[in-house]
Amino acid sequence: MIQYRVSYENPLTFYLQVEMTLAVPAEGPAPLALQLPAWRPGRYELQNFAQKIQKVEISDAATGQVLPYRKTTKDRWEVAEAAGKDLKIKYNFYAHQMDAGGSWLDENQLYLNPVQCLMYAEGREQEECELALALPEGWQVACGLPHGAPNVLQAQNFDQLADAPLIASPTLMHQQYEAGGLPFHVWVQGAAPLHWPRVLADFKAFSEEQLQLFGGFPVADYHFLNQLLPYKHYHGVEHHNSTVITLGPAELIMTEALYKEFLGVSCHELFHTWNIKSIRPAEMQPYDYARENYFRTCFIAEGITTYYGEYLLARSHVRTPAQYFEELGTVLHKHFTDAGPDNLSLADASVDLWLDGYKPGVPDRKVSVYHKGALAALLLDLTLRQLSGHARSLDDVMRRLYSEFGQTGIGYTEADYIRLVEEVAGRKMGAYFDKFIYGLEPLAPPLDKVLHTVGCQLLVAENGSASEGRFGFRTVVTRNERTEVSGIWPGSPAAAALTVDDEVVAVNGRRVDLNLQTLLSTGGPSYEISVFRQHRLVTVTLTATKGTSYGPRYSVAKLSEADAAQREGFAKWLGWEF
Missing domain, CATH: 2.30.42.10 (PDZ domain)
Incomplete structure (x- = not known):
């Protein structure tokens, strides 16, 4: 077993002390290589966590003898004289990043994303791991990992450990609900006036809707780890059986504007438990933490999840159709007021996440896998429903992905996804993929056409600016x-x-x-x-000339008059009467 210990001396410095202990066989590899992850799942760009590492020391745990090592890359260390020794690796880690992918230390809490700060021994990623936390008396620990002893967490391998964020604090709030016979935990760090009966009822409703969609759950329990902050903030990251959500300002959490964000990001991140954590692209089976994991299917991982994250809130009656259409309008606005979609396809944008996907970049270069991906998913869902008279939908594609790939641990490819879509459609879907996934065809005309099949339309309003x-x-x-x-x-x-x-x-x-x-x-x-x-x-x-300018504002609304088929389609799509 590989053991880790995290402690701290002075929280005002934000530095954690990290220890890693492992036994190296006499016939072990020479030299032993230690690697710190260069990126984290859920954000597909190199992040160089090693810049937060201070003062690496490696010694023989039995004798205390300091051993020489050589740093070979920005985040990789080699120990030449490791064979036959119990190694102790010590270093400091600067925990001063408060977002859903970061780590934070202060007098009131320890918030840790292990993928940022724990090294692994190359070739030994599948060994069991143990993480011990040196915490003050009376602190609780919120984490998706099982506890082997108080403040000691157990993981089957490094991948499971790296994918298990934790919050430790004396002021954690905790509530629990059940969906599909499974426990769901809601943890909150921060002073927030939550109306727990409403929160738990809404979370239970969208959780049950997702469980019903997939017909099962990849994990035995689930943990929502919420950092509700005293300032404006919005971020969420998915994990194996948990999510971290950072949101603020906490005092406004139950207002309409912020509560809808709370629901939306929570529903989105839960959907990722299937779509990317379980249903994983072939290029990420397994994760390679040392370098980019290029994949062309983030329009599935993030685009489809973005679509379902808001759509299922309406389908579970947590939000009304009108509220859902308002959120759709936001996605439409973000997509159509950017010229990037004229220049880069969704598939290529998936690859380019590793290049500049999370910052604005140069003008008019790229397209969002989140926004265009969600609209392409809406187009596909309504197309599948139209072709089958609502007997089949994107739900069926996701269920097939889960049964064939998520439950088997086999990574899916672009070809696998296209095959499943065509099998559900009962016909070739080359035009859809060529135009909207691999091409630059505008989405507005086909979206308006399929929305009419469910009694809705794409409205166009003049740009008021x-x-x-x-x-x-x-x-x-x-x-x-x-x-x-x-x-x-x-x-x-x-x-x-x-x-x-x-x-x-x-x-x-x-x-x-x-x-x-x-x-x-x-x-x-x-x-x-x-x-x-x-x-x-x-x-x-x-x-002023007649020509190209920032386009009109698009929105979705019900038709003023709809026939029986359109009304029925609306009810089958959204789960609400027209």
Whole structure:
């Protein structure tokens, strides 16, 4: 067994002390290689956790003799004289990252994502592991791993240990509910005025809906680990039988705006227990923590999960259809007000997550696997329902993925997914994949068409912003109240006159002071725009022309009149009467 111990001396420094102990056989590999993960599942980019490591010391545990080692990469260490010894590896880890993928230490809690801070011995990832926590008296531990003794957690292998975040605190709140005969735990760290009866009823409803969809659960229990923070925040990360959700401000948790986010991210992360933790791409069977794990199917892992995360809240009657359509409108807005989908396919965007998927990047380069992926999933679901008269749907594809791959531990490929979709559809689906997964075909026309089959439509409203709708540029007001150009639609009137980072100071000689839209809405055919560009004052002419600008606002709504088939389709899709 490989043993780990985490302790701390002064929480004000944010440094944890980590010890790793393992016995190396006399005939063991020479040298012994120790690897710190370079990334974490759930965020597909290299994160270089080793930059948080301080003062690595390796010794013979029996004699205390310090052993020499050699660092060979940014996060890999080799010990030449390890054979036949019990090794003790010690180092400090800086735990000062409060988000759903981070670790945090202060006087009131220890929050740990082991994947960030625990090394593993190459070739011994399948050995049992034990993690002991040195904690003050009276602290509770919230974690999906079983306890071997107080404050000692047991894992079957490194992968299970790395995928088991924990919160230890004297102020943890805990509630429990049952769904499908299984226990679900809700842990909360933070001062939040939760209305527990409502929270537990809503969580139970969407949990049962997911269990019914898949017909089983990959794990024996589940833990929602919530960090409810005193400031605005939103993040969630999925794990083997748990999730960490960081959300705030905590005092507003039961308000409509924040509670819907709480429900949405919780439902989304629970769905990941099947879709990515159990139903895993072939490229990630097993995870390789030392380098990128490129895969082209994140539009399944994240896109389909994003679709179901909100959709199932409506289907389980936690949210109304109108509330669901409001969330769909947000996804539509994020997708259609970005020119990136004209330039990169969903499949290629999946690969490019490892390149720049989690930051804005250069303008108009990429597409979101979350937003376009969710809309492509909606299109596929309604198409499958239309083809089968609602006898089959995307639910059937997900069930097949779970039975053939999730329950067997076999990784699926792109070809496997296409095969299952076509078997559920009862026909070839090449056009769907060629246009919307591997191609750049616009989604709006086909979405409107399939929405009509369930008594709904895609509404188009004029862009109310003069700068966006008429001229094709966006602005942001900085902290010092400067109005700066933050985005320009390709081929728009603004593209011929402005550039990103221009500071707009005047329109037709009138100073811009939080009044840009008013100044651009006088109806004139052209405007003289004064900007500071690279600290030089430049005046350009902005002419309104018929052409490409930031598009209209899309939303989903019920048809004012729907026939019997459309009404029936609506009820079968959403589980609500029309």
